[in-house]
Amino acid sequence: xxxxxxxxxxxxxxxxxxxxxxxxxxxxxxxxxxxxxxxxxxxxxxxxxxxxxxxxxxxxxxxxxxxxxxxxxxxxxxxxxxxxxxxxxxxxxxxxxxxxxxxxxxxxxxxxxxxxxxxxxxxxxxxxxxxxxxxxxxxxxxxxxxxxxxxxxxxxxxxxxxxxxx
Amino acid sequence: xxxxxxxxxxxxxxxxxxxxxxxxxxxxxxxxxxxxxxxxxxxxxxxxxxxxxxxxxxxxxxxxxxxxxxxxxxxxxxxxxxxxxxxxxxxxxxxxxxxxxxxxxxxxxxxxxxxxxxxxxxxxxxxxxxxxxxxxxxxxxxxxxxxxxxxxxxxxxxxxxxxxxx
DNA sequence: GCAGGGGATGGTATAGTGTTGCGTAAATAG
DNA sequence: CTATTTACGCAACACTATACCATCCCCTGC
Ligand SMILES: [Zn+2]
Ligand SMILES: [Zn+2]
Ligand SMILES: [Zn+2]
Ligand SMILES: [Zn+2]
Numbered sequence: 001x002x003x004x005x006x007x008x009x010x011x012x013x014x015x016x017x018x019x020x021x022x023x024x025x026x027x028x029x030x031x032x033x034x035x036x037x038x039x040x041x042x043x044x045x046x047x048x049x050x051x052x053x054x055x056x057x058x059x060x061x062x063x064x065x066x067x068x069x070x071x072x073x074x075x076x077x078x079x080x081x082x083x084x085x086x087x088x089x090x091x092x093x094x095x096x097x098x099x100x101x102x103x104x105x106x107x108x109x110x111x112x113x114x115x116x117x118x119x120x121x122x123x124x125x126x127x128x129x130x131x132x133x134x135x136x137x138x139x140x141x142x143x144x145x146x147x148x149x150x151x152x153x154x155x156x157x158x159x160x161x162x163x164x165x166x
Numbered sequence: 167x168x169x170x171x172x173x174x175x176x177x178x179x180x181x182x183x184x185x186x187x188x189x190x191x192x193x194x195x196x197x198x199x200x201x202x203x204x205x206x207x208x209x210x211x212x213x214x215x216x217x218x219x220x221x222x223x224x225x226x227x228x229x230x231x232x233x234x235x236x237x238x239x240x241x242x243x244x245x246x247x248x249x250x251x252x253x254x255x256x257x258x259x260x261x262x263x264x265x266x267x268x269x270x271x272x273x274x275x276x277x278x279x280x281x282x283x284x285x286x287x288x289x290x291x292x293x294x295x296x297x298x299x300x301x302x303x304x305x306x307x308x309x310x311x312x313x314x315x316x317x318x319x320x321x322x323x324x325x326x327x328x329x330x331x332x
Numbered sequence: 333g334c335a336g337g338g339g340a341t342g343g344t345a346t347a348g349t350g351t352t353g354c355g356t357a358a359a360t361a362g
Numbered sequence: 363c364t365a366t367t368t369a370c371g372c373a374a375c376a377c378t379a380t381a382c383c384a385t386c387c388c389c390t391g392c
Contacts, residue, residue, distance in 0.1 A: 033359085033368080033369080035359095035368095035369070035370090037369085037370075038369095053348085053349080054349070054350075055348070055349070067371075067372090068370090068371080069371065069372055069373080070349085070350070070351085071350090071351075071352085071353095071370090071371085071372080072369095072370065072371070072372090074349095074350065074351075075369080075370080076369095076370095079369095090256040090257040090311070090313070091256045091311045093348085093349060093350090093378095108299075110300065110303060110305045112305075113308065119303070119305075121299060121303070123295075123299050125295045125298065125299060126292065126295045126296055126299055128295070129289075129291045129292045129294070129295035130292055130312075130314065132291065133274075133287060133289050133291060133292055134276065134314060134316070137276060137285070137287070137319065138318075138319035138322070139276045139278075139285075139314070139316055139317070139318055139319065140316045140317040140322055141314055141315075141316040142279065142315050142316040142317070143314075143315045143316070144312075144313075144314050144315075145256070145257045145311060145312070145313040145314070145315070146296075146310075146311070146312050147256070147310075147311040148296065148300060148305070148307055148309075148310050148311070149307075149308050149309045149310075149311070150300070150305055150306045150307040150308040150309070151305070151306040151308070152304075152305055153303070153304035153305065156304070156306055199339080199340080199388095201340070201341090203340085203341075204340095219377085219378080220378070220379075221377070221378075233342075233343090234341090234342080235342070235343055235344080236378085236379070236380085237341090237342085237343080237344095237379090237380075237381085237382095238340095238341065238342070238343090240378095240379065240380075241340080241341080242340095242341095245340095259349095259377085259378060259379095333392100334391100334392080335390105335391090335392080336389105336390085336391085336392100337388105337389090337390085337391105338387100338388090338389090338390105339386105339387085339388085339389100340385100340386080340387075340388095341384100341385080341386070341387090342383105342384080342385070342386090343382100343383090343384085343385100344381105344382090344383090344384105345380105345381085345382085345383105346379100346380080346381075346382100347378100347379080347380070347381085348377100348378075348379070348380090349376100349377075349378065349379090350375105350376080350377070350378090351374100351375080351376070351377090352373105352374085352375075352376090353372105353373090353374090353375100354371105354372090354373095355370105355371085355372090356369105356370080356371075356372100357368100357369080357370070357371090358367105358368085358369070358370085359366105359367085359368070359369085360365105360366080360367070360368085361364105361365080361366075361367085362363100362364085362365075362366095
């Protein structure tokens, strides 16, 4: 199978099974059900470190013989988002697995436009800067969308400045 | 007419005409044409400090007797974005006028979920924090999407903590 | 004035993304 | 085993965005 590895090398089989284990555990604790469908979709998302669109997921499900229509996918994604297991990337209309589902995380995403990999940062310093600015404005934050598109280190090295990276 | 004022009080008629003047001037300098349609759409967007969806704009245009189809609106929005005169808010699929079109600006947007007003910040300190983090990751930034949803000061005062604001 | 060229606009069709509503099935509770 | 809740299948629809082609307008050179 041809999935993308993230530019930070790691044991991908482990990373997927670890994520699934953690998801099971989190749902257990929360008293929610990680059903077969939910697990299947979460695993699909983790298999690809790339963001997957809802209709990408739909296509894969149907390939795998599971009959599904859009609402099935969106409902499941809603659940997974609610549990903090996946994030939606607004600038891509796509979804990625959350790497720190136990912590609360105002995700900050580094999106490589060449290899499509997404790295989620915790980025406390950014969060602090944001909270300082919004505080100064008297603005009460509910949710922060921070998505940074560019080129990852691996791709910068790979094409030696070819695509604007230097 | 029923447009929303931003929560920072200001002379709205001025703010719109100023924005239009600056737009004309910028296009003049750049050697591009701020045609009647482009000016009309830019003004529509400025009239409302709320983000307007492309189809909102389309509806208003048609109300105003100008026949338009989606591509007309999107083309015009592309132009205005290219000139830095409007920004697209990814988390809303909507567009707002840029308050500082002359400066380069990695827009940071405070979006009030009650009154729908959007305030664009320059937020140098946030930009610095982001650039520091991405630098540490060896990530080359092309574009930053920073959209903060919450409650603006005016709405916090208005409903005295009713909606989670305190 | 007249032809040519490039940017801007009109218009149809279609692709891509997300939601509503309702009925059925499966799991949990009593 | 029945009642209740929760999840799933499915059809239809709404919203967002793009591809493609034709026409028009404006400017320039002749
Ligand atoms: Zn992995
Ligand atoms: Zn990359
Ligand atoms: Zn104004
Ligand atoms: Zn407000």
